[in-house]
Amino acid sequence: MTDESLAALSDTLFSIAVGLYSLAVVAFCAELAFGGRKAPARELVAAGGGAPVNPAAGGDVDDEPAKARRWGMVAMGLTALGALVQAGVLVTRGTATGRLPWGNMYEFGTAVVLVAVVVYLVLAVRTPSLRHIGVFVLAPVVLSMVGIGLFLYASAGPLVAALRSAWLAVHVTTAILGFGIFFVSGIASVMYLVRSRYEAKVAAGEQPLSRIVHRLPSAAALDRTAHRTVVFGFPIWTFAVIAGAIWAESAWGRFWGWDPKETWAFIAWVVYAAYLHARTTAGWRGRPSAWVNVVGLGVMVFNLLYVNMVSTGLHSYGGLK
Amino acid sequence: MTTTIEKAAAAPVPPSAPSRWGAVRSTLLRWWRSLTAMRTALILLFLLAVAAIPGSLLPQRSLSQSQVTGYFAEHPDLAPVLDKLFLFDVFGSPWFAAIYLLLFISLIGCVVPRAIEHARAVVAAPPPAPRHLHRLPDHRTIDSELDAAAALDVVEEELRVRRFRVVRRDGKNGPELSAEKGFLKETGNVVFHFALLALLLGLAGGKLWGYEGSILVTEGDRFCNTFQQYDNYREGALVDAADMTPLCVTLQDFRAVYEENLTAASFTADIDYGLAGSASRNTTIGVNSPLRADGGRVYVTGHGFSPVFSVTFPDGESFTDISAPFLPSDLQTLGSQGALKLPDVPGTDTQLALEGFFAPTGSVQGGVLTSIDPRPLDPQVALIIYEGYLGLDSGLPQSVYSIDQTQIDRGTLERVGQANLKVGESTTLADGTVVTFSGVKEFAAMQLSHDPGQVWVLGAAVAILVGLLGMLLLRRERVFARATAGPDGPGTVVAVGALTRGSADTAPRFTALTDDVAAALARRTRSQENPSS
Ligand code: HEM
Numbered sequence: 001m002t003d004e005s006l007a008a009l010s011d012t013l014f015s016i017a018v019g020l021y022s023l024a025v026v027a028f029c030a031e032l033a034f035g036g037r038k039a040p041a042r043e044l045v046a047a048g049g050g051a052p053v054n055p056a057a058g059g060d061v062d063d064e065p066a067k068a069r070r071w072g073m074v075a076m077g078l079t080a081l082g083a084l085v086q087a088g089v090l091v092t093r094g095t096a097t098g099r100l101p102w103g104n105m106y107e108f109g110t111a112v113v114l115v116a117v118v119v120y121l122v123l124a125v126r127t128p129s130l131r132h133i134g135v136f137v138l139a140p141v142v143l144s145m146v147g148i149g150l151f152l153y154a155s156a157g158p159l160v161a162a163l164r165s166a167w168l169a170v171h172v173t174t175a176i177l178g179f180g181i182f183f184v185s186g187i188a189s190v191m192y193l194v195r196s197r198y199e200a201k202v203a204a205g206e207q208p209l210s211r212i213v214h215r216l217p218s219a220a221a222l223d224r225t226a227h228r229t230v231v232f233g234f235p236i237w238t239f240a241v242i243a244g245a246i247w248a249e250s251a252w253g254r255f256w257g258w259d260p261k262e263t264w265a266f267i268a269w270v271v272y273a274a275y276l277h278a279r280t281t282a283g284w285r286g287r288p289s290a291w292v293n294v295v296g297l298g299v300m301v302f303n304l305l306y307v308n309m310v311s312t313g314l315h316s317y318g319g320l321k
Numbered sequence: 322m323t324t325t326i327e328k329a330a331a332a333p334v335p336p337s338a339p340s341r342w343g344a345v346r347s348t349l350l351r352w353w354r355s356l357t358a359m360r361t362a363l364i365l366l367f368l369l370a371v372a373a374i375p376g377s378l379l380p381q382r383s384l385s386q387s388q389v390t391g392y393f394a395e396h397p398d399l400a401p402v403l404d405k406l407f408l409f410d411v412f413g414s415p416w417f418a419a420i421y422l423l424l425f426i427s428l429i430g431c432v433v434p435r436a437i438e439h440a441r442a443v444v445a446a447p448p449p450a451p452r453h454l455h456r457l458p459d460h461r462t463i464d465s466e467l468d469a470a471a472a473l474d475v476v477e478e479e480l481r482v483r484r485f486r487v488v489r490r491d492g493k494n495g496p497e498l499s500a501e502k503g504f505l506k507e508t509g510n511v512v513f514h515f516a517l518l519a520l521l522l523g524l525a526g527g528k529l530w531g532y533e534g535s536i537l538v539t540e541g542d543r544f545c546n547t548f549q550q551y552d553n554y555r556e557g558a559l560v561d562a563a564d565m566t567p568l569c570v571t572l573q574d575f576r577a578v579y580e581e582n583l584t585a586a587s588f589t590a591d592i593d594y595g596l597a598g599s600a601s602r603n604t605t606i607g608v609n610s611p612l613r614a615d616g617g618r619v620y621v622t623g624h625g626f627s628p629v630f631s632v633t634f635p636d637g638e639s640f641t642d643i644s645a646p647f648l649p650s651d652l653q654t655l656g657s658q659g660a661l662k663l664p665d666v667p668g669t670d671t672q673l674a675l676e677g678f679f680a681p682t683g684s685v686q687g688g689v690l691t692s693i694d695p696r697p698l699d700p701q702v703a704l705i706i707y708e709g710y711l712g713l714d715s716g717l718p719q720s721v722y723s724i725d726q727t728q729i730d731r732g733t734l735e736r737v738g739q740a741n742l743k744v745g746e747s748t749t750l751a752d753g754t755v756v757t758f759s760g761v762k763e764f765a766a767m768q769l770s771h772d773p774g775q776v777w778v779l780g781a782a783v784a785i786l787v788g789l790l791g792m793l794l795l796r797r798e799r800v801f802a803r804a805t806a807g808p809d810g811p812g813t814v815v816a817v818g819a820l821t822r823g824s825a826d827t828a829p830r831f832t833a834l835t836d837d838v839a840a841a842l843a844r845r846t847r848s849q850e851n852p853s854s
Pocket residue numbers: 270273274276277280357358359360361362363366427428431432435510514517792793822823
């Protein structure tokens with residue numbers, strides 16, 4: 001039933017996507033290298049002159065050198081091309097096996113990473129200053145892809161009976177979307193943590209330490225990005241959990257049974273709800289709430305890796321033997 | 322919000338309590354207030370999540386008794402301690418229930434006053450404009466040559482077009498205007514939090530009034546929904562056995578279909594089912610498609626084989642077509658283990674038992690039978706036959722899928738034969754008894770569940786999602802304006818300020834609004850100057 005040549009093509013496309021993303025990382029690095037040259041000097045003048053340095057101006061400056069800009073565009077182009085090829089990985093897999101291409105961990109992980117890349121591209125196109133977090137998104141993307149390819153690979157094949165249900169499309173698709181969005185959100189929060197420390201130092205009159213951090217978007221913009229993505233992802237994740245419960249009711253005989261996967265999905269949900277609250281709670285704004293978001297991403301990754309690979313539950317469809 | 326809680330909480334306490342009561346009352350009130358603070362609810366929710374962690378890392382009785390037993394064997398010192406802390410029954414433990422209950426109370430305490438407050442706000446007029454409009458996050462002043470009332474008329478029109486509710490007041494600092502829209506955001510919030518409550522209630526109700534029984538049914542056999550019949554049965558504290566759905570199910574035929582690479586493609590069971598007093602009906606159920614009848618749900622949760630035997634005794638008496646389900650020990654190949662016990666051998670006191678391994682597609686190598694395919698292409702059994710005392714009436718429970726090893730150790734049960742058989746083959750024991758492997762039937766592991774809470778939980782979950790979308794995606798906007806006399810001459814300065822909840826980037830919207838207001842003011846001024854044009 002499985003079309004072997006298409007399946008092989010899918011595997012080749014996977015390697016090509018990894019290659020393109022790696023090149024994008026290199027191009028993003030070049031962008032940072034060329035972009036940082038002028039900046040620290042300018043800031044020293046500002047600090048020396050006693051004028052308040054506006055940290056918010058950081059990565060938002062649009063007077064970046066043309067060379068940096070060109071590298072940035074190359075990096076974006078490579079990323080977009082990589083995303084297209086990666087979409088091709090899933091499309092060819094799906095065609096080869098005649099089913100939705102998210103029936104095991106390899107396919108699920110690939111789809112999550114694709115969503116993350118697309119979310120990043122959308123953000124960077126709509127808010128150009130966000131382009132500067134590119135290397136910090138693409139580097140984890142490359143690492144994830146290599147990890148997925150090495151440790152989660154499962155050859156193309158048919159689905160087990162339990163997964164043959166329309167709920168696969170509903171539940172797993174939304175889980176992938178939510179996960180991919182949280183992925184970018186978590187990175188934005190990590191970048192926020194780095195950047196806000198830098199801004200605090202600048203505000204305290206210390207010399208800026210890092211050109212790379214200087215090129216990052218402002219802490220406020222990163223925080224806003226992290227928040228917006230969670231606001232977008234949280235209802236999707238909520239829906240994914242509900243859809244999972246509905247599916248479990250018809251597949252396993254109960255809608256909720258504290259199976260390890262369910263338990264960790266619930267924990268992730270609570271952590272993200274806590275993040276949303278923390279951002280509107282005095283004393284939790286800023287860095288503490290960013291940490292909550294990072295913990296949220298940690299829980300999501302743990303749920304994918306630990307629960308599928310170590311614990312035994314009903315969700316053991318990972319395709320790993 | 323604090324004031325609302327105070328009012329709500331203070332109301333039921335009788336007035337003029339003695340002073341000792343006063344102290345107790347104020348302590349209770351303080352506790353109640355901290356229990357119902359939003360922070361407490363969040364901490365409790367967080368605790369619930371943290372409490373769930375051991376439940377996912379340690380084996381749980383509710384999921385797999387055998388894993389718990391295995392854990393006890395591996396950690397003989399640690400396991401009993403963990404067990405005392407309910408760590409193998411986390412989700413049914415008193416401390417989990419305590420968190421759950423506290424969260425529930427806390428939610429009630431903080432959601433009810435909030436809902437009341439919201440209901441009041443919906444009918445009340447927008448609040449008066451704050452004194453210093455320039456302290457609002459978004460603000461702007463616009464000069465106009467209109468008089469104060471006419472200028473505010475223009476602002477009001479612009480806001481009404483945008484579907485704001487508007488009131489005009491004469492404030493201390495001049496005529497002013499308050500406008501508001503976006504109640505649905507807060508409504509979403511109230512819906513979300515109430516739905517959370519409803520969900521907790523539905524879950525608890527389902528646990529108290531729900532039950533679940535499972536049983537292995539061989540083709541041709543039937544079971545009814547009474548707890549005595551189940552191999553495994555769990556029920557909530559408030560289940561009344563008399564109210565159990567009167568459902569009986571007969572398994573007519575079971576089919577497992579496999580892909581070329583032996584991935585299971587589908588399991589389906591043809592069943593006859595009937596509720597008491599009504600004609601039985603025929604249907605097919607399978608993975609992802611249970612039978613739903615009158616609050617009961619019947620699932621196929623697994624399958625396996627029941628080898629069929631005939632036993633003929635030396636005196637000519639015989640049992641024909643007796644079978645027992647053999648439990649799969651390897652889910653890939655369905656190699657299975659099981660036992661068939663014959664406690665009532667006619668004409669003697671001795672009892673007979675067959676124990677062994679069943680392979681749907683057998684392969685014998687070096688005398689050892691293994692299974693190489695889950696489909697029944699070449700069914701074979703490797704049997705050991707025992708005679709003697711089975712210990713069934715010893716008072717100790719024993720598994721129906723194996724024979725009691727202690728009887729063998731004691732010598733009361735003796736091994737009298739051994740054979741590898743294909744379908745149709747027999748073996749003859751020393752006393753002349755003939756055991757024939759006559760065929761194979763399939764069995765289905767079936768489960769009947771009843772959870773009266775699940776429809777509520779579904780409704781609540783959908784309401785949670787709807788409320789969440791309202792709360793996250795809508796904004797509530799308040800716009801205030803005040804007209805004061807201009808510094809020179811007859812003109813007016815219109816100060817506009819806005820307060821938005823639920824949106825990060827409010828500046829562009831505010832700019833658009835005030836630009837429109839400024840343009841409208843200018844237009845109106847012009848039309849007043851040249852009324853003819
Ligand atoms: C004492 C109980 C609670 C109260 C009084 C309360 C109150 C609130 C308030 C005022 C907001 C709006 C935040 C804002 O936009 O400023 C909110 C939002 C929210 N609440 Fe609660 N809450 C409570 C418990 C919970 C619980 C237990 C959850 C469980 C997950 C929860 C989930 C949420 C979520 C997801 C939001 C959206 C946050 C946002 O608007 O950005 N709340 N809640």
